[in-house]
Amino acid sequence: MVIRLLISVFLLLFLRPTMAIDNLTATVDKNPVLVGEYFTLTIEADGKVSGAQPDTSALSQQFVTSPVSVGSRTSIINGSMSSKTTWQMRIMARKPGTFTIPAFEVASKRSEPIQLKVVPRSDDGQQQKDIFVTTELTPSSLYVQQAGLYTVKLYLGKDLLDGQLTTPEMADAQISQMGKQKEDYEVVDGRRYMVITREYLIQPQKSGSFTITAPVFNGQVRESYRRMAVSAIADDTQLDVKPIPDTYQGAWLPSELVNLSEEWQPADETVSVGTPITRTITLTALGVTQEQLPDIELDTISGIRSYPDESDRNQLSRDGRVISQLVSSHALVPQQPGTYTLPEVKIPWFNTVINKVSYATLPARSITVVADPNQPAASVAAPALPTNTQSSAEQPNQSVPNLPTETPVTTADKTLFDWMLMGSGYVLWLLTLAIWLLWKPKAAKPRTISTAQPQDPMAALKAAVKQNNAHGFYQALRAFAKQQAPELGFDTWLRLLDTPELSNEIAKLQASLYSNSNHSADLTTIYQLLQTAIKKQAAQDSAHLTQLY
Secondary structure, eight states: OHHHHHHHHHHHHHTSOTTOOSOEEEEESOSSEETTOEEEEEEEEESOOOSOOOOOGGGGGTSEEOOOEEEEEEEEETTEEEEEEEEEEEEEOSSOEEEEEOOOEETTEEOOOEEEEEEOGGGOHHHHHHEEEEEEEESSSEETTOOEEEEEEEEESSEEEEEEEOOOBOTTEEEEEOSOOEEEEEEETTEEEEEEEEEEEEEEOSOEEEEEBOOEEEEEEEETTEEEEEEEEOOOEEEEEEOOOTTOOSSOOEESOEEEEEEEESOOSEEETTOOEEEEEEEEEESSOGGGSOOOOOOOBTTEEEEEOOOEEEEEEETTEEEEEEEEEEEEEEOSOEEEEEOOEEEEEEETTTTEEEEEEEOOEEEEEEOOTTSOOOOTTOOSSOOTTTTTTHHHHHHGGGHHHHOGGGGGGOOHHHHHHHHHHHHHHHHHHHHHHHSOOTTSOOOOOOTTSOOOHHHHHHHHHHHTOHHHHHHHHHHHHHHHOTTSOHHHHHHHHTOHHHHHHHHHHHHHHHSOSSOOOOHHHHHHHHHHHHHHHHHHHHHHHHHHO
């Protein structure tokens, strides 16, 4: 008997057609319902259904719907087995009235349609006092791509247990929440409410008339030690979006106010050559996002090197307005003395208050660049081509042509071999002096120097490389250039070395020091390139000395 029962159950479970159902019904858990209140629609089939479900797409034309969940159960009572398959979804109506939930069909079975009555919120006065939602759009009208601040406030007059507040919706618009929600308390008509505030950024992408669908709240509150379901909905907002004027030229920047300001460090209008100037320009605008702010580009000025920093963008809301800001910094390094005029900075924008084009400007500014006070004044008779060894060995070189005239009385006593021997000795002495100045050996006796004088530039360069001290390396490099060519500036000395690779690496070093960009400098490479340039100049000097003798 037991075996027969098990076989029957097996046949019923696995051999019965999965699409054969006896009946199909549709029911709702509430009727009537309030505007903005969720209710549950249940579609049930008497029988087990696999791979099929009712078509509920028509409901989205009149209601707000959730995804469909599917469930099934099988029961055996007195040897008789029955199966049921259910489909459930949550539905909400945004408008009052009488609506028809259509009939559904599954496996050739149809359900009966349902007449649903949706009651306006005004008919539920007590709940309106307990909980309600308000919205506000600032400004009330927008241009295409202008950012409006949509503020949603949920007022709760009872203890909230849990709940869900939907987001606003609008066709052809970008909507994003700004920051986190805020919780506070307000007194309305003598009653204290907990207020949950959310702010949304709404940017319409097309012109025309649109509707901002208000958020809906559904949740549970505590009342007399029991849970009670509550819901609330705000009124929709009608919005007229204006198009971009045909006469507007340039990047579209609609705003109520745009401002440009700047800061200088140092603030003095007179600086010396090589002194870095940090110019920070701030662009502030209302009613636009931070991504809409245009980049600030400065014109190139001959005689001043500019190193732009990465821009910093941010936005916030204040007094019902979206405020965006762009901060752009530039490091300016003067290269030559003189008076320079930095041109005017002008950014066009569309003034949505007066409906016309306006300009945010920074006036032109003049700065005076003077020679470095720590650098000696230029020599009247400056050499045409200073080299790394010429300045240090200038006096011995000038005495070479006068060597025969300094000892005329002994000329008759000297043979040609003696003169050649003496001349080669002087040449070797000059070469040794030049090499000693450039390649000072570690074993050499240290010179006693005053604390007010800088250390040997070549030694400082080498030490800065070992310590990876970019600032110290650059200072030692400028001191070395001043030692080699005191009558010329740093850039002129660098050009006379005629080593493009060295110039490029030094430019990277300056950028890493005078701007906050990602530029980096390889001190070892610069030091090696400098050594190569020095050797090249030393070889040229040796050739010139050989020709003199």
